[in-house]
Amino acid sequence: QVQLVESGGGLVQAGGSLRLSCAASGRTLSSYAMGWFRQAPRKEREFVAAISRNGGSTYYPDSVKGRFTISRDNAKNAVYLQMNSLKPEDTAVYYCAAEKDDWLGSLYSYEYDYWGKGTLVTVSS
Numbered sequence: 001q002v003q004l005v006e007s008g009g010g011l012v013q014a015g016g017s018l019r020l021s022c023a024a025s026g027r028t029l030s031s032y033a034m035g036w037f038r039q040a041p042r043k044e045r046e047f048v049a050a051i052s053r054n055g056g057s058t059y060y061p062d063s064v065k066g067r068f069t070i071s072r073d074n075a076k077n078a079v080y081l082q083m084n085s086l087k088p089e090d091t092a093v094y095y096c097a098a099e100k101d102d103w104l105g106s107l108y109s110y111e112y113d114y115w116g117k118g119t120l121v122t123v124s125s
Helices: none
Strands: 003-007 010-013 018-025 033-039 046-051 068-073 078-083 092-099 119-124
Touching (some): 003 092, 018 033, 018 092, 018 119, 033 068, 033 078, 046 068, 046 078, 078 092
Parallel strands (some): 010 119
Antiparallel strands (some): 003 018, 033 046
């Protein structure tokens, strides 16, 4: 079992940047594919990014492609989400998640086994 804790959220102006971190404990993170999701008020949880166990493969939805970058440092048991050119519609609680059965993280939230409690990102216009 792995425990996940997100950090790095906050208030930023449109066009700004934030870097989210997800720290893992309990088991080595290299055993898991990882993903980031977000959920805005009154909306469904939305896929943001996924990365393979070794960090060699990533993918994103069109809504964040070219602006967000997911990365991981298995030696530090951490996953990151660099967010640039932020927009007000990026405002949400951001969650990291770990998936134990696949090499590359899924875009479907139900396939993930462990979740953090989230960190709030607010982008002002």
